[in-house]
Amino acid sequence: MEPGSAFADLTSTLEALFATGVGANLDEGSFNELALRVFAFQFGANAVYRGFCKRRGSTPDTVTGWEDVPAVPTTAFKYVDLACVEPSAAEATYVTSGTTSGSERRGRHHVPSVALYRASALPNLRAHLVPEDRALTLLSLIPSPAEAPHSSLSAMMGFVAEEWGEPSVWLGGTGGSIDLEALGRAARDAARRESPVLLAGTAFAFVRLLDELARAGGSLALPEGSRIMETGGFKGRSRTVGREELYGALEARTGVPRGRIVNEYGMTELLSQLYEPVLREGPGASGRHVPPPWLKIRALDPATLAPVPAGTPGLLAFFDLANAGSVSHILTQDVGAVSPDGVRIRGRAEGAEPRGCSLALEDVLGAKEGPG
Amino acid sequence: MSAAAREFAAWSLPAAVALPERPALTDRYGDLAVQRLAVDPSWVRGVAAGLRASREALRRKPARELAALVGAAGARFLDPEDPMRARALALLPETAGLSAEMSAAVLDGMARDWTAERLERLLSAEFTNPAALDGFVPGAFELARALGPQLCVQIVSGSVPGVGATALVRSLLVKGPTLVKPGRGDVVLPVLLAGAVRSADPAVGDALAVVYWPGGDARLDAAALLEADVVTAYGGDEAVGLLRASTPVTARFAGYHHRFSFGVVGREALDTAHRHRTASEVAGAVAFFDQRGCVSPQVVFVEEGGEASPVEFARELAGAMEVVERHLPGGVLDAGEATRLQHVRGTAELQAAAGAGVEVHHGGTRAWTVIFDPGPELGPSCVGRLIRVRAVADVREVPAVVSPLWRHLQTAALAGCGTRRERLASALADVGVSRIAGFATAPFPAPWWHHDGQGPLRALVRWADLEGE
Numbered sequence: 097m098e099p100g101s102a103f104a105d106l107t108s109t110l111e112a113l114f115a116t117g118v119g120a121n122l123d124e125g126s127f128n129e130l131a132l133r134v135f136a137f138q139f140g141a142n143a144v145y146r147g148f149c150k151r152r153g154s155t156p157d158t159v160t161g162w163e164d165v166p167a168v169p170t171t172a173f174k175y176v177d178l179a180c181v182e183p184s185a186a187e188a189t190y191v192t193s194g195t196t197s198g199s200e201r202r203g204r205h206h207v208p209s210v211a212l213y214r215a216s217a218l219p220n221l222r223a224h225l226v227p228e229d230r231a232l233t234l235l236s237l238i239p240s241p242a243e244a245p246h247s248s249l250s251a252m253m254g255f256v257a258e259e260w261g262e263p264s265v266w267l268g269g270t271g272g273s274i275d276l277e278a279l280g281r282a283a284r285d286a287a288r289r290e291s292p293v294l295l296a297g298t299a300f301a302f303v304r305l306l307d308e309l310a311r312a313g314g315s316l317a318l319p320e321g322s323r324i325m326e327t328g329g330f331k332g333r334s335r336t337v338g339r340e341e342l343y344g345a346l347e348a349r350t351g352v353p354r355g356r357i358v359n360e361y362g363m364t365e366l367l368s369q370l371y372e373p374v375l376r377e378g379p380g381a382s383g384r385h386v387p388p389p390w391l392k393i394r395a396l397d398p399a400t401l402a403p404v405p406a407g408t409p410g411l412l413a414f415f416d417l418a419n420a421g422s423v424s425h426i427l428t429q430d431v432g433a434v435s436p437d438g439v440r441i442r443g444r445a446e447g448a449e450p451r452g453c454s455l456a457l458e459d460v461l462g463a464k465e466g467p468g
Numbered sequence: 469m470s471a472a473a474r475e476f477a478a479w480s481l482p483a484a485v486a487l488p489e490r491p492a493l494t495d496r497y498g499d500l501a502v503q504r505l506a507v508d509p510s511w512v513r514g515v516a517a518g519l520r521a522s523r524e525a526l527r528r529k530p531a532r533e534l535a536a537l538v539g540a541a542g543a544r545f546l547d548p549e550d551p552m553r554a555r556a557l558a559l560l561p562e563t564a565g566l567s568a569e570m571s572a573a574v575l576d577g578m579a580r581d582w583t584a585e586r587l588e589r590l591l592s593a594e595f596t597n598p599a600a601l602d603g604f605v606p607g608a609f610e611l612a613r614a615l616g617p618q619l620c621v622q623i624v625s626g627s628v629p630g631v632g633a634t635a636l637v638r639s640l641l642v643k644g645p646t647l648v649k650p651g652r653g654d655v656v657l658p659v660l661l662a663g664a665v666r667s668a669d670p671a672v673g674d675a676l677a678v679v680y681w682p683g684g685d686a687r688l689d690a691a692a693l694l695e696a697d698v699v700t701a702y703g704g705d706e707a708v709g710l711l712r713a714s715t716p717v718t719a720r721f722a723g724y725h726h727r728f729s730f731g732v733v734g735r736e737a738l739d740t741a742h743r744h745r746t747a748s749e750v751a752g753a754v755a756f757f758d759q760r761g762c763v764s765p766q767v768v769f770v771e772e773g774g775e776a777s778p779v780e781f782a783r784e785l786a787g788a789m790e791v792v793e794r795h796l797p798g799g800v801l802d803a804g805e806a807t808r809l810q811h812v813r814g815t816a817e818l819q820a821a822a823g824a825g826v827e828v829h830h831g832g833t834r835a836w837t838v839i840f841d842p843g844p845e846l847g848p849s850c851v852g853r854l855i856r857v858r859a860v861a862d863v864r865e866v867p868a869v870v871s872p873l874w875r876h877l878q879t880a881a882l883a884g885c886g887t888r889r890e891r892l893a894s895a896l897a898d899v900g901v902s903r904i905a906g907f908a909t910a911p912f913p914a915p916w917w918h919h920d921g922q923g924p925l926r927a928l929v930r931w932a933d934l935e936g937e
Contacts (some may be wrong), residue, residue: 143821144818144821144822145821146815146821147818147820147822147823148817148818148821150821151817151820151821152817168814168818169810169811169814169815170811171811171812171814171815172811172814172815172818172819173850174815174816174848175815175818175819175847175848176815176819176822177822178818228851292717333788349644382679398801398803398806398807398810399800399801399806399812399833400833411807411810412801427810427811427814429807429808429811431803444804445803445804445806445807445808446802446804
C-alpha cells in the first residue's frame with residue numbers, strides 16, 4: 097500500500113473512533129493495536145523519525161507496546177520537520193507562540209489532515225464545554241483562524257465557531273489587544289437573545305481583560321448558562337499561583353460561576369487536548385485534567401524516562417493517536433501526576449532552585465515555549 | 469560514616485544572636501537532614517543590624533592579619549587530618565548533587581584560593597598598597613583610604629559549591645561585616661568556613677553570619693538588604709534583577725548574573741602530538757562542576773584545516789568525556805536539568821537522523837553528551853556535561869559568532885591558537901569576554917581575577933580622600 101492510501105485508511109479508522117466521542121470504548125489492547133499501527137505508519141512515512149527510532153533500537157518489528165515507541169521531545173519541533181508528508185504538502189503548519197522579542201525559534205507542527213485534528217478536538221470540546229450540544233454565542237479573545245492561520249488554538253476555535261457559534265465574535269487581535277467595546281456589545285446582544293456564551297481566551301488575555309474592565313470600571317455580565325474556557329494557565333509558575341485569583345475575578349466580573357470556568361491544556365505539538373471536567377463532574381474536578389481515550393499520558397522520571405508510580409509527579413509524555421500524520425509519542429517539559437482519573441499538572445519541570453550560574457543558550461536568547 | 473555527619477545545620481551565627489522562635493525546618497537528601505532556620509523578615513533585619521554594629525573588631529585588625537586569619541581557616545579544608553575537611557567531603561555530594569570524586573576536586577580547587585598566601589596576593593593585586601585598608605596612604609595626588617562595607621549582604625542563588633564561601637572571604641578581607649545567604653546546594657562550605665573563622669577569633673566571628681533561606685523569598689531578601697551599604701548577588705538574570713531592584717539606592721550593588729562561557733580550539737591543538745591532550749582538557753573543563761559554573765564552556769569552536777577535522781575532534785572529545793566520567797563521575801541532575809538534557813539530546817538525535825550532518829555521542833544514563841553541529845546557529849544547550857562542537861574555518865571568526873551574546877559572555881578557554889592568541893584575545897575582549905584562559909585552568913580562576921570584569925575586592929570598598937588644609 098502506498099503511503100497516501102495507508103494514511104487515508106488510518107485516518108478514516110481514527111475519525112470513526114473519535115466520532116464515538118470521549119466515551120469511546122477503547123480498551124488497553126485496542127489502543128495498543130491502533131498505536132502500533134500508527135507507529136508503523138509513522139516509521140514508514142517519516143524518514144527523520146525512522147532514523148531516530150533506529151538509532152534508539154526501536155522499530156515496528158521490535159516494539160510490542162506503545163510505551164516503547166520512541167518519544168520525540170517538543171523542543172525538536174523547533175529544529176526538525178516531523179511530518180509524514182512533505183511540509184509543503186501539509187494542510188496546515190501550526191507554529192508555537194513565542195516571546196515578544198520574536199528572536200527565538202518556534203516549533204512547527206506540520207499537519208497533513210486538518211480533518212483529523214477537527215475529529216479529535218470536537219468531541220472533546222463537546223464533552224467539556226458544550227455538553228448540551230446546542231448553538232451558543234462564541235466570544236473569542238483568541239484571534240480567528242483567518243487572522244492567525246498558524247495557530248493551532250485559533251484553528252480549534254474555528255472548529256467551535258463552525259459547530260456551535262451563532263454568532264461567533266472574534267475579539268482578540270494577534271498583538272494581544274482586546275476590542276472591549278465590541279465585547280460589551282456582543283455580550284449585551286447575547287443577553288438580549290438569551291443565548292449562553294462561551295468566552296474563550298488565554299490566561300494572559302483574561303488578565304488583560306480584567307485589567308481593562310477594572311480601568312473602565314465596568315463589568316461584563318454574561319447570560320445564564322454561559323461558560324469560560326481558559327487556556328495556557330499552566331505554563332510557568334507565577335501563573336499557576338495566580339489561578340484562583342484569576343478565576344475569582346472572572347466570576348466576579350462576568351457572573352460565570354467558578355464551576356463553569358474550564359481550563360484547557362493543550363500544545364501545538366499535540367492535536368488532542370485535555371480539559372478539567374468541571375462541567376461534567378462539578379467544581380471538585382478543578383485542578384485535574386482528563387484526556388480523551390485516544391490520548392494516553394504517562395509521568396516519567398526525567399533522568400531515566402522510566403514511569404513513576406501513579407500519583408507521583410513526573411515528566412509528562414503523551415501518546416496521541418490524533419497525531420497520526422506527524423509523531424504520536426511526545427515528551428513535554430511539563431510535570432504532572434497521573435492517576436486513573438486524570439492528570440494533575442504542576443507546570444514546567446524545574447529544580448527546587450536554579451543550580452548554576454552558567455546559562456543554557458536558549459535562555460540567553462529569551463526562548464520560551466508557549467501555549468498552542 | 470558517623471551519625472553526626474548525617475545532620476547539618478545550615479547556619480552559622482554570632483553567639484549573641486537568638487535563634488528564631490519557630491523550630492527549624494528540615495530539607496532531606498536521602499538520609500541526610502539539613503536543618504534550616506524558620507526565619508522571618510524582622511529576625512533577618514535584626515541579625516543584619518547586629519552585624520553592622522559589630523564591625524569595630526574587624527576594623528581594628530590590619531588587613532594582612534585578617535588575610536592570615538581567614539587563610540588559616542580556609543586551609544583547614546585542605547588538611548587531610550582536619551575533621552572540617554572530612555565533614556565537608558561527607559556533606560557536599562548530597563547537598564550539591566555532585567559525585568564524591570567531583571566534590572573533592574571542587575573543594576581542593578576552591579579551598580586552594582582561601583589560603584593565606586593566595587589571599588595576601590589577592591590584596592596586593594587589588595590594592596597598590598593594601599595598607600590603604602588600614603589607614604590613609606599616599607595616593608596619586610592626595611592621601612586616600614579604602615573602606616570596606618559597614619555591612620555587605622550577599623545573596624547567592626546558584627549552587628556551585630564555593631561561591632558563598634568565596635563571597636564571605638572577600639568581604640572579610642576588606643573588613644566588611646557580612647551576611648551571606650547561600651544557594652540551596654552551596655550551604656555547606658560557607659557555614660563551615662564561618663564556623664572556623666569564628667572559633668579562631670570570636671570578635672571577628674561576631675561580624676559574620678551565614679543563614680540559608682529558600683531562594684527568591686523577596687521579603688526576606690529585602691529585609692536583609694535594608695541594612696546593607698554593599699550588596700552582592702549571584703544567580704540567574706531574573707534573580708539578580710529582582711535583588712538589584714530591592715537594593716536601597718544608597719547601597720552599592722555588584723551583580724554576578726548568568727554567564728555564557730565557551731572554548732576555542734585552533735589548528736595547532738589538533739595535530740597528532742596534541743589532540744589527545746586537548747580533548748582531555750576540554751572534557752575536564754566541561755565536566756567540572758557538572759558544567760554549572762559560570763566558567764564552564766557550553767560550546768567549543770574547533771578550527772578546520774588541522775590534522776583532525778572538527779567532527780573527528782568531536783569523536784575524540786566523546787572518548788575523553790567517557791574517561792573523565794570514570795575518575796570524576798557526574799552527579800545528580802535536578803528535574804529541570806534532566807528534562808532539558810532529554811530535550812536537547814533527543815533534538816540532536818533527530819537532527820542527526822534528518823541528515824543535517826549533526827553527530828551525537830553520549831553516555832546513555834550518564835549525562836555527558838557531545839553534539840557536533842555543522843549548522844550556523846549555536847543551538848540549544850543545557851548543563852550536565854553537554855558540549856556542542858561547532859566548526860569554524862578560522863578561529864578569528866569566533867568573536868563575531870559569539871557577539872550576539874555580549875551581555876552574558878565571560879570565559880573563553882583557548883587552545884592551539886599559537887601566535888594568533890593575543891589578537892584573538894583582544895577581539896574576544898572587545899565583544900564582551902572578560903576572561904581568556906586555557907582549558908585546564910578554566911574551572912578555577914585565580915582569586916584576583918577580574919570577576920565578570922571588575923576587581924572582586926575593589927567592587928566592595930569605597931574610598932575616602934584626605935586633602936591638605
